[in-house]
Amino acid sequence: MAKISSIQDLQEAAKAKLSKGVYDYYSYGAMDMITVADNSNAYNRYQIRPRVLRDVSKIDTGVEVFGKKYAYPIFVAATALQKLADVEGEVASARATTKNNLVYSLSSISTSSIEEVADGVSTPNLWFQLSVFKDKHYNLSLIRRAEKAGYKAILVTVDMPYSGRRLPEFRQPLTVPEHLTLKNLTSLGSKEGSSEYNKDSVYKRVVDNINSAFTWEDLKWLKQQTKLPMLAKGILNPRDAELVVLNGLDGIIVSNHGGRQLDGVSSTIDALPNIVDAVGGKIPVFVDGGIRRGTDVFKALAFGAQAVFVGRPNLYGLAYGGQKGVELMLNLLFKEFELAMALAGCSSLKDINRSYIQQTPQLTCKL
Numbered sequence: 462m463a464k465i466s467s468i469q470d471l472q473e474a475a476k477a478k479l480s481k482g483v484y485d486y487y488s489y490g491a492m493d494m495i496t497v498a499d500n501s502n503a504y505n506r507y508q509i510r511p512r513v514l515r516d517v518s519k520i521d522t523g524v525e526v527f528g529k530k531y532a533y534p535i536f537v538a539a540t541a542l543q544k545l546a547d548v549e550g551e552v553a554s555a556r557a558t559t560k561n562n563l564v565y566s567l568s569s570i571s572t573s574s575i576e577e578v579a580d581g582v583s584t585p586n587l588w589f590q591l592s593v594f595k596d597k598h599y600n601l602s603l604i605r606r607a608e609k610a611g612y613k614a615i616l617v618t619v620d621m622p623y624s625g626r627r628l629p630e631f632r633q634p635l636t637v638p639e640h641l642t643l644k645n646l647t648s649l650g651s652k653e654g655s656s657e658y659n660k661d662s663v664y665k666r667v668v669d670n671i672n673s674a675f676t677w678e679d680l681k682w683l684k685q686q687t688k689l690p691m692l693a694k695g696i697l698n699p700r701d702a703e704l705v706v707l708n709g710l711d712g713i714i715v716s717n718h719g720g721r722q723l724d725g726v727s728s729t730i731d732a733l734p735n736i737v738d739a740v741g742g743k744i745p746v747f748v749d750g751g752i753r754r755g756t757d758v759f760k761a762l763a764f765g766a767q768a769v770f771v772g773r774p775n776l777y778g779l780a781y782g783g784q785k786g787v788e789l790m791l792n793l794l795f796k797e798f799e800l801a802m803a804l805a806g807c808s809s810l811k812d813i814n815r816s817y818i819q820q821t822p823q824l825t826c827k828l
């Protein structure tokens with residue numbers, strides 16, 4: 462096999478190892494996948510404007526978030542069903558991520574439990590992503606489990622009152638193999654414990670229990686139930702960013718759910734600057750979606766992101782080589798990002814700002 466030298470290489474290698482059904486589940490988005498494509502393509506609409514003759518002999522990639530210093534502003538996003546890619550699943554991803562002193566965020570819809578992931582890592586750089594279900598007490602029980610296990614923040618998904626229309630899921634619903642379970646959801650729903658329930662498609666299992674009546678008041682109530690930092694994941698509109706601040710939350714993740722919800726929405730890098738402006742530095746802003754290169758990380762930070770989250774690249778690394786594959790994925794991004802900083806003339810993250818970015822000039826042709 463050819464040497465893996467980019468995230469694109471890693472994706473192709475993962476595609477060759479995964480079944481079509483699992484690869485489609487990981488890689489596909491809503492409807493025609495316009496937003497999936499634009500999440501990545503949008504980064505090409507911005508150019509880096511380097512500064513020269515700067516001392517870049519030493520590059521400091523460290524970032525501080527909620528009082529803790531991390532090695533890089535490159536965190537791992539919550540993604541579901543990771544044991545479909547590797548036998549250790551989320552534990553392998555978390556171990557690779559925290560070993561590098563980064564944040565790993567665990568999905569509610571995981572094949573390893575909150576406790577298993579916490580027990581599997583030596584550094585507790587764990588955040589928990591909460592999908593909001595109809596049963597508020599169940600939501601609260603997940604937060605309590607995360608608190609007890611030592612997780613450091615709660616990410617509340619706010620862009621999923623319904624699940625997006627992902628066509629492969631309609632054509633051939635993905636079922637979880639019998640030897641796997643959704644470890645955090647074993648007591649969710651009225652059919653819990655029945656063989657029929659265990660064989661339900663993931664789509665049906667989650668959708669049947671999602672709370673489509675979840676509002677700002679409910680989010681505010683959730684925030685009041687924990688002392689952990691709580692972030693709203695799934696913000697694209699500046700007005701909603703302002704409401705996140707007004708309701709006392711601690712951070713925002715600019716996200717369109719990897720293009721898996723409403724097709725045709727803004728790419729996250731296009732939405733990011735307006736969200737940062739709306740927040741005005743009151744709380745940190747993060748971004749996910751479409752990040753495949755170190756230069757993408759640089760551009761996101763230039764627009765004001767505190768750090769980025771990568772989702773599918775983690776899955777591709779996991780499918781390619783388990784924990785070692787995730788470490789490979791991260792190291793590719795580390796090296797590319799360090800080089801981008803050096804060649805742009807930035808020796809630390811505080812040097813990176815919007816003056817380093819311009820929109821790609823539009824080509825015009827005269828008739």
